[in-house]
Amino acid sequence: KQEVTQIPAALSVPEGENLVLNCSFTDSAIYNLQWFRQDPGKGLTSLLLIQSSQREQTSGRLNASLDKSSGRSTLYIAASQPGDSATYLCAVLAGGGADGLTFGKGTHLIIQP
Amino acid sequence: KAGVTQTPRYLIKTRGQQVTLSCSPISGHRSVSWYQQTPGQGLQFLFEYFSETQRNKGNFPGRFSGRQFSNSRSEMNVSTLELGDSALYLCASRFLAGGNNEQFFGPGTRLTVL
Numbered sequence: 111k112q113e114v115t116q117i118p119a120a121l122s123v124p125e126g127e128n129l130v131l132n133c134s135f136t137d138s139a140i141y142n143l144q145w146f147r148q149d150p151g152k153g154l155t156s157l158l159l160i161q162s163s164q165r166e167q168t169s170g171r172l173n174a175s176l177d178k179s180s181g182r183s184t185l186y187i188a189a190s191q192p193g194d195s196a197t198y199l200c201a202v203l204a205g206g207g208a209d210g211l212t213f214g215k216g217t218h219l220i221i222q223p
Numbered sequence: 224k225a226g227v228t229q230t231p232r233y234l235i236k237t238r239g240q241q242v243t244l245s246c247s248p249i250s251g252h253r254s255v256s257w258y259q260q261t262p263g264q265g266l267q268f269l270f271e272y273f274s275e276t277q278r279n280k281g282n283f284p285g286r287f288s289g290r291q292f293s294n295s296r297s298e299m300n301v302s303t304l305e306l307g308d309s310a311l312y313l314c315a316s317r318f319l320a321g322g323n324n325e326q327f328f329g330p331g332t333r334l335t336v337l
Contacts, residue, residue, distance in 0.1 A: 141324065142324055144325065144326065146328070151311075151333070152330060152331070153227075153229075153313055153328045153329050153330040153331045154313065154315075154328040155328075156325060156326065156327055156328070159324075159325045199266070201266075203324060203326075205279075207319075207324050208278060208279060209268075209279060210256055210258070210268025210269075210270075210271060210279060210281055211256075211258075211266075211268060211315075211326060212268070213265055213266040213267075214265075215265045216265070
């Protein structure tokens, strides 16, 4: 059974810092990996999708990497801003794309002004 | 293009009642999935529908059911509500063709069972 772990569970940093969020998964037979952010009481916003054949994806100040063989992904946020404060969730899709997403518990990020 | 919409946004029910939640996917998306989010268990997959057929199902009791209509809109039903069913219910849609599996989520329905 696929399990997804996110470290750290919470992180508080001053504005302007670069930071890395970590995600690990137990079964490397994934179809893709997706990073989301969730603001309090809201739905999920898709940030980046990495296909299993890719090593990284970039969108603006965000860069996500994937090392399928070691079961790890990282989300790098450059020049953090208070508006980046949210919970960041990592999710993997397995079963050739036929399964539901398996989520980590998330990293609660606070960017101090 | 409009995003995924869910109605209602908030619901309060009592134990033993039943509830129906609705989800309209992004235009052109034919797959709709449902997830339950609780503080203790996090986000858990309930089921997915594609072309009006259930494709797969998570580990939830039979009290949780769903359906999909020909216009891809989906409904989720929970019968005989229990206190533990209090959660944020999220639906997600995806195109599901040509390897495009990016999933987009709606704002959720907050269900409170008293």
